[in-house]
Amino acid sequence: MKINNLNELNTPCLILDKNLLENNCHKARVKCSELNTILRPHVKTPKSIEVAKIALGKDIGPITVSTLEEAEYFASSGFKDITYAVCIIPAKLKRLNYIQLKYDSVIRIVIDSVIVAKQIVDYTKLHSANFEILIEIDCGEGRSGLGYQDDKIREISKVFVTNHNTKLLGVLAHAGHSYSTKNKKEITSISNIEREQALASLKYFVNSKNNSPIISIGSTPTMFYAEHLKGITEVRAGIYMFWDLAQASRGICKIEDIALTVLASVIGHNQQKGKILIDAGALALSKDISANKFMPKAGYGLVCDPNTSIPFKGLNISEVHQEHGSIKIDDTNWFDKLPIGSLVRLLPNHACLTCAAYSNYNILENGSIVDNWSRTNGW
């Protein structure tokens, strides 16, 4: 089917297929419902109010953010229940509290340090501030968080026992290492460990003032390949909304599930070098090549038919400069098939990074671009 108004857009730009987005979001909600847990979508991927609402299946609900800018953007649009899933530092408490008070929202915070725990308590004594807190548990990724048996969990929980402005609600874990494999059994095993260690870490809590602790886990692969999530109160995941080649390369989604593409124009034919040049380069796509580990021909992105977004066989973006992308071709017939000025759609390696170069999404629905949704960026 031909999209009737693609050529009215300035390239490069983002195209978001609303039907695919809705399907992807529906599947995640169904999955979490089957697992009897709450989905708290991670909006660091879309950074868009409209997308968050589709992810939730309703206007307002619990979300996860990765920056205070996102927290403010969503809180200012009425989102009240936000988890900021990157460890907080004292210097950020002022802005965080400002957002909470201004928009009557709760931005739940995450820590993995005894010192920061004490500094948070000190802050609440000096300022009119209330904070909800989770302790980050490292369930194997080796990035941030405490090991589930680390005695610092006990130490941190002690800090909050006698303070009335803080509530230590539970723990948060993120099995980001689930992206490192395409073996489904291995993902399930990582999911089991994520669940078990998050739950086990709670026994080190000293009087958490809370009989229903939050046990928040999540990553898109460990959600979809979880054996069960008994005891887990919520799941954070984000990339499932759009999908991308990194996920497709690991078999977590199919290429035809990917809802997010970049629309670009052919701007040149280098006959001597056998290259088609497009106006989407390192800024329009990002330099992420994480799909290539399991999909060595992904390059900086796959080149697709502009109407169907089905990949053209054998065409990828082999090279990027700031504003140029190069498509190396073996067959010179491609020069005729893709004349200068023609449009292509590009499947990116990593949607979270690609989207960050743009301020909005062009919404594709039933063969037309029907809307334009804004997103936030920065910090």
Added chain:
Amino acid sequence: MKINNLNELNTPCLILDKNLLENNCHKARVKCSELNTILRPHVKTPKSIEVAKIALGKDIGPITVSTLEEAEYFASSGFKDITYAVCIIPAKLKRLNYIQLKYDSVIRIVIDSVIVAKQIVDYTKLHSANFEILIEIDCGEGRSGLGYQDDKIREISKVFVTNHNTKLLGVLAHAGHSYSTKNKKEITSISNIEREQALASLKYFVNSKNNSPIISIGSTPTMFYAEHLKGITEVRAGIYMFWDLAQASRGICKIEDIALTVLASVIGHNQQKGKILIDAGALALSKDISANKFMPKAGYGLVCDPNTSIPFKGLNISEVHQEHGSIKIDDTNWFDKLPIGSLVRLLPNHACLTCAAYSNYNILENGSIVDNWSRTNGW
């Protein structure tokens, strides 16, 4: 010297050292003056009015842009003489002409195709539009442009002979492959070829209506290592304003010349893994690692003292996630030297890509953050 108000900034953010910027810009102007040619700064690096003025050493002057968004941003601030140095396609002529007419400016365009040349002429017949045009010459990079002896140069120049709304002014070449070496003799050799081929290509012009053709060349390395630029009317270069590790790794600048850094906060200590976590990850730095070819320990950026921006010996950003950067440490004393909450400055691999994540620069001058300059992004 301690910067007295760094801790008032939200991290991550950009810090631009005004004194270094001014020195860098001054050196490039002196160089072009010695070479008896005009500097047309490429503002794709800073995308900022204030930086462009410092690059020019005056309020208004000739500039180069890489997107129509930049063209509009600069034209709307009074810049009248702009070269859009990426090959144009017909679909972009409408917006380009709108910018020219609205702001009474000239956005000179670049082509390397006979068909596009004819389409430009057709456009001017249907619309009230005048265009100034350069033919792009590929002097060895192998990206866009025609070989300097390509017969299409003659064909393109013929297209414009009888059309009164278009002026074919000359040629444009970009020796982007000068970034691929750190051998100064090789850079000089590339500079010689860039100059010679740009000049030689002109002999294929058929009656260009212009007795003083524009011969525009440029890249930062070939400007600084040019033997001479006789006959070259202008030089386009941009990264010299800020510098970055990619350039320092090739010996084109010194690390202490780099004017652009990212300010970040330490947000965690992973004692078990020997990692310091910071709040600058893949979005705050980009995933560009182009310095590593000649500086294998550059990682995703070097970690520096926040006040002096002198690199801490042995510390780089070894891993990035969307909002986390990891600094692998060998010596656990770094946990004491860089406690959670402390600031670091980061030298990026590629300033053009790093800056694109931000909407503004924090301006450092004489030990204080004294101003905030906006920049544009997107397309």
